[in-house]
Amino acid sequence: MEKEVNNTTETAEVKTANSVQAEQPVEETKNAEQKQGKLSEQTKESLWQSLKFLLFSISAGAIQIVSFTLLSLFVFKDSENLFGWSHLIALLLSVVWNFTFNREFTFKSASNVNIAMLKVAAFYAVFTPATVFGGQALTNVGCNAFLVEALIMVLNFVLEFLYCKYFVYRNSINTNNRAKKD
Numbered sequence: 001m002e003k004e005v006n007n008t009t010e011t012a013e014v015k016t017a018n019s020v021q022a023e024q025p026v027e028e029t030k031n032a033e034q035k036q037g038k039l040s041e042q043t044k045e046s047l048w049q050s051l052k053f054l055l056f057s058i059s060a061g062a063i064q065i066v067s068f069t070l071l072s073l074f075v076f077k078d079s080e081n082l083f084g085w086s087h088l089i090a091l092l093l094s095v096v097w098n099f100t101f102n103r104e105f106t107f108k109s110a111s112n113v114n115i116a117m118l119k120v121a122a123f124y125a126v127f128t129p130a131t132v133f134g135g136q137a138l139t140n141v142g143c144n145a146f147l148v149e150a151l152i153m154v155l156n157f158v159l160e161f162l163y164c165k166y167f168v169y170r171n172s173i174n175t176n177n178r179a180k181k182d
Contacts, residue, residue: 052106056098057157064094068149083139084132087149095124102164108179111172119168
């Protein structure tokens with residue numbers, strides 16, 4: 001009886017060892033495919049989202065630059081707080097544009113618009129004062145307002161993408177009708 005128990009244990013150990021060895025080539029094949037340039041579907045989706053976010057951000061950036069320029073040159077040209085007001089209004093215009101298109105096309109979210117917008121508003125409740133006062137301080141010490149605006153736009157792009165992807169739309173990516181059609 002004792003030999004039977006030992007034989008059963010040895011057989012189970014051999015089967016386990018064989019199944020582990022059988023799984024290793026599958027993992028090695030997946031790793032080899034990835035090394036050869038074949039990306040996973042999730043990686044492709046993330047890259048595509050990044051590209052779409054970049055393109056919509058460029059269009060929002062164009063809106064921000066044009067509105068900042070027009071406001072700076074014609075509306076607030078004599079104001080002591082030229083940068084602050086121009087930046088604030090231009091930023092708000094670009095945020096509405098960017099939010100609308102990224103929600104629908106980049107993240108394809110069917111989440112509640114009001115909740116998503118409140119989450120984005122929370123981001124800008126911190127980002128906007130920091131950039132308005134920081135940007136105004138930089139321009140007060142002689143930095144070029146357009147250079148400051150450009151640097152803030154790059155910072156905004158990176159932070160907003162991460163914030164939207166991993167907080168605002170985290171549980172609702174690819175849930176709208178457009179995603180269901182794809």
